[in-house]
């Protein structure tokens with residue numbers, strides 16, 4: 166096999182219940198490169214959390230494997246920190262307690278003071294200084310989510326797995342946290358795999374966006390390359406970027422129409438599950454407006470409307 | 472403000488009910504000149520001649536009870552011979568047995584419940600035994616205990632042990648078995664070992680349920696100890712009640728009933744307080 170990406174998902178399938186049940190997803194192939202921010206988009210129930218659980222080592226696939234750092238994963242690891250869909254804080258511990266629990270799991274030999282110092286650094290990083298002695302029940306939704314983020318970052322993992330970390334938040338808090346996560350990930354050159362429902366969030370954060378069709382038997386339809394350079398993505402004027410609407414329309418078109426009728430596309434155009442098509446809808450728009458047509462344009466697959 | 476007035480009115484009503492009960496009691500126990508209604512001869516034999524002929528009711532008046540309670544509370548810890556000990560001593564005997572039996576039961580039930588809650592195999596293997604033994608009245612164990620242990624004091628502790636074990640066992644197993652999966656997943660992703668997971672995640676998560684089980688257990692144990700001591704005799708508040716029945720001292724029995732209730736209340740409140748310490752808001 167050629168040079169593998171840091172995370173390589175190879176032929177993954179998952180069935181629940183007895184054999185013979187249709188798979189939630191099957192023949193899933195994609196990779197996440199080191200330092201890359203990769204988003205997975207798909208409808209509710211298509212199996213995104215299940216994929217993330219397999220990546221985290223919390224669930225075993227029914228078929229295929231996930232290769233991380235050239236080794237097949239066979240269980241959870243401190244190298245892969247998870248930010249859960251619900252924040253999953255331990256309610257009997259304070260903010261400090263929750264993060265210190267993670268830190269002392271990572272470095273069992275550290276003494277108390279060192280664990281606290283380290284935890285405190287990450288509490289400050291997510292802007293929760295002063296709230297370290299509160300219990301999760303005393304925090305707002307956004308604050309809880311931040312504790313979850315701080316806990317994941319505090320163990321300094323090689324990669325971050327995030328399951329819709331911002332979906333339960335109001336727009337303002339979400340925006341703030343997105344900026345924070347983006348900054349932290351850029352500073353530490355984190356490899357990130359994130360699940361989201363939100364198209365704008367994916368465009369803002371992701372370098373590549375993996376599109377998943379509806380289940381059962383969900384597939385990776387294609388992978389959208391976010392051709393908007395990182396330093397040109399700002400939350401407040403994202404919509405002014407010349408590529409923005411082309412990418413956004415492509416994603417929305419997929420979610421609204423193509424995700425449920427992907428079988429027909431496969432029948433018409435063929436489909437190699439091992440090599441999901443890489444598409445760059447952002448560059449198409451550049452070509453249309455005749456600004457520096459780049460050399461390698463991948464044709465925009467046209468969706469059909471019912 | 473509103474809450475205060477509710478509390479005030481409830482308190483007032485309680486006092487009123489208390490006064491009414493005492494009043495009715497007083498009227499009903501006033502000595503009557505006329506001979507009472509015909510009595511069941513069996514019963515007459517039991518309560519003795521004085522009451523049967525009806526000169527004075529065997530039932531004491533509230534004032535008698537008050538005097539008796541005062542007498543007991545004034546000197547609760549005297550010992551005058553093996554059959555004449557202060558009510559405080561008797562209560563202390565019972566309390567000691569309950570705490571010992573209950574403590575031993577907790578030592579067995581909580582680790583075992585942990586195992587049952589964690590392992591579906593152990594759960595299935597032990598379930599038939601638990602289902603059959605749980606509904607057995609703890610007093611049914613008494614003859615077996617007396618026969619094998621050959622010591623009445625230890626036998627009553629054993630009976631307390633048996634009756635307190637079930638609620639704690641079942642609640643611990645349930646609490647441990649229903650710890651939220653996402654909390655366990657947090658521990659797994661942090662590569663926390665099994666012992667640390669048990670003490671740092673599962674135990675605190677299940678603690679409120681375990682404490683509820685302990686509260687139920689101590690309540691049952693306090694119910695059972697009175698009956699057990701009536702059976703085995705010797706010492707304890709149950710024996711005291713039975714002894715006073717033989718002496719036909721209703722006032723002493725009523726005093727004992729009130730004190731048993733009071734101690735039961737304190738036990739319950741003590742565990743409720745501990746339970747409050749380990750509950751967490753979600």
Ligand SMILES: Nc1ncnc2c1ncn2[C@@H]1O[C@H](COP(=O)(O)OP(=O)(O)OP(=O)(O)O)[C@@H](O)[C@H]1O
Pocket residue numbers: 181182189207208209210211212213214215216380
């Ligand atoms: N433990 C399980 N047992 C049986 N079926 C399951 C189990 N976990 C998930 N599923 C099924 O797998 C499918 C995918 O679930 P999953 O939670 O991965 O969806 P999702 O894409 O994350 O959805 P959402 O966006 O709503 O979070 C669902 O149809 C669900 O019913």
Ligand SMILES: [Mg+2]
Pocket residue numbers: 213214215250328
């Ligand atoms: Mg999900």
